[in-house]
Amino acid sequence: MKFHDEIMRRRTFAIISHPDAGKTTLTEKFLLFGGAIQVAGAVKSNKIKKSATSDFMEIERQRGISVATSVMSFEYNGILINLLDTPGHKDFAEDTYRTLTAVDSVILVVDSVNGVEDQTRRLMEVCRMRDTPVIVFINKMDRDGKNRFDLLEEIEKELNIQLHPMTWPINSGKEFKGVYNLYDRNLRLFAANTKAEGDESIAITDLNDTVVEEMLGTADAAILREDVELVDGVNGELNAEDYLAAKVSPVFFGSAINNFGVKEMLDTFIRIAPTPQSRETSARKVDVEEAKLSGFVFKIHANLDPKHRDRIAFFRVCSGRFERNKYFHHVRLDKDVRFSNPYSFMARDKSVIEDAYAGDVVGLFDTGNFKIGDTLTEGEDFYFTGIPSFSPEIFKEVVNKDPMKTKQLEKGLMQLTDEGVAQLFTQFGGTKKIIGCVGELQFEVIQYRLLHEYGASVEFRALPFYKATWLTSEDPKKLHDFVRFKQANSALDKDGHDVYLAQSEWFLNTEISNNPDIKFHFTSEIH
Numbered sequence: 001m002k003f004h005d006e007i008m009r010r011r012t013f014a015i016i017s018h019p020d021a022g023k024t025t026l027t028e029k030f031l032l033f034g035g036a037i038q039v040a041g042a043v044k045s046n047k048i049k050k051s052a053t054s055d056f057m058e059i060e061r062q063r064g065i066s067v068a069t070s071v072m073s074f075e076y077n078g079i080l081i082n083l084l085d086t087p088g089h090k091d092f093a094e095d096t097y098r099t100l101t102a103v104d105s106v107i108l109v110v111d112s113v114n115g116v117e118d119q120t121r122r123l124m125e126v127c128r129m130r131d132t133p134v135i136v137f138i139n140k141m142d143r144d145g146k147n148r149f150d151l152l153e154e155i156e157k158e159l160n161i162q163l164h165p166m167t168w169p170i171n172s173g174k175e176f177k178g179v180y181n182l183y184d185r186n187l188r189l190f191a192a193n194t195k196a197e198g199d200e201s202i203a204i205t206d207l208n209d210t211v212v213e214e215m216l217g218t219a220d221a222a223i224l225r226e227d228v229e230l231v232d233g234v235n236g237e238l239n240a241e242d243y244l245a246a247k248v249s250p251v252f253f254g255s256a257i258n259n260f261g262v263k264e265m266l267d268t269f270i271r272i273a274p275t276p277q278s279r280e281t282s283a284r285k286v287d288v289e290e291a292k293l294s295g296f297v298f299k300i301h302a303n304l305d306p307k308h309r310d311r312i313a314f315f316r317v318c319s320g321r322f323e324r325n326k327y328f329h330h331v332r333l334d335k336d337v338r339f340s341n342p343y344s345f346m347a348r349d350k351s352v353i354e355d356a357y358a359g360d361v362v363g364l365f366d367t368g369n370f371k372i373g374d375t376l377t378e379g380e381d382f383y384f385t386g387i388p389s390f391s392p393e394i395f396k397e398v399v400n401k402d403p404m405k406t407k408q409l410e411k412g413l414m415q416l417t418d419e420g421v422a423q424l425f426t427q428f429g430g431t432k433k434i435i436g437c438v439g440e441l442q443f444e445v446i447q448y449r450l451l452h453e454y455g456a457s458v459e460f461r462a463l464p465f466y467k468a469t470w471l472t473s474e475d476p477k478k479l480h481d482f483v484r485f486k487q488a489n490s491a492l493d494k495d496g497h498d499v500y501l502a503q504s505e506w507f508l509n510t511e512i513s514n515n516p517d518i519k520f521h522f523t524s525e526i527h
């Protein structure tokens, strides 16, 4: 196949949702359609139900390095789909944010009963920062959910997006009768637990046709007609350009567990979802069709099994062709590296691959050469922009319990933070190490891993900070004076950037207004 065609047949995306909205279930249905799995129940949820480390460790142990749940590639109607998994647990939100830097589009699952939830809001913020096109799937229509119009309004308002219904539901809960496809003009009647692979939809050329009454009954037929008139009148045809520009989000109604409404969405997805996109770098925009390889590491997965202490770096190809055993330029380390066993992820298996194209995610065995954001090229020096760190929410001082193992501790902290498990800060003028995470669970994970992988024993002491902001100023002296004056709240991040650790929103706002010459950045990407 031609280079151009290889790129054009790829779609790389993530399914995001608040935990329990149905992400795992929907993923499984996609894999069934793609023929990547044969039976329902094959995809195990990787969510952590009890928010306990033991659960997390257990899940990680089971997953081992198989990382099958991190990237799933499958073919559907000639399109190669790369589905990137995102952890649902909020303590691992940063992992999800970074995964979103490696996709070209997103499917957002919303629970029709709960509507917009916390996690949904945050994830959408990241999508908006990057102008990522979003398709919305309103799930669990078989349950008594919110009124369809209220729900759409809530999503639009809360997530600040404009929705464009592609299908329209007929009731919900016990009365859920199916969906009307506003584009293909057909009706699909709801049946619980359908294996629905065939197309059992009924073409409706005219909604006033009496066949609609026969199928839905007089009352529901009338409601559907009214709804459709309203929706059609407001929306008209979907403008694919607006979707690609992240201005409009097509929305589908369905029930993932019943495999209902999923195919409609998947068919639309492969038709309209973006092909791998060109990307900005620190030097220039890299065109996706460029012949030379470029790409970046967005995730590092460590194996917690002490017998196999290897790590896998997830590398998103952005241009050119990745080839096994070929030397590529590792920009940060300024050295040439090659990979004899790069992996691709076909659903549940990983297999060694010979080459990969833009849009693909390759798993690279890593012995400590990679950090999040690292770039490989064929010689040029640049890095991909838009892979920021967000402020942690919980800050703790690292207390070394075993001074004999100080070196191991330092190494462990560097490596774990390179992996993106947490952020590391050093307090101003001192050596006090501060770890910042999004969730409590990560501290337990770090403590566990420092002990088991590096032999370093630590405790954490809570610090009263709520947010880290990165500082810059046109006037170096002003910046210098500020960090000296605010010693107790000043720190350096791992790359040596000045950081202000605020105790509260009030303190932060006060400092921002008192120091107009200093810029407070809310992500680490400040250049």
Ligand code: G4P
Pocket (backbone or CB within 6 Å): 017, 018, 019, 020, 021, 022, 023, 024, 025, 026, 045, 047, 088, 139, 140, 141, 142, 143, 254, 255, 256, 257, 258
């Ligand atoms: P997540 O990955 O987003 O966290 O959600 P997941 O797919 O695990 O789904 C969460 C729960 O919602 C599961 O039930 C799942 O069976 C259920 N679910 C998913 N889609 C639908 C739907 O369309 N209708 C209804 N009624 N339920 C749905 P659970 O009891 O938490 O888990 P399980 O024991 O069934 O695995």
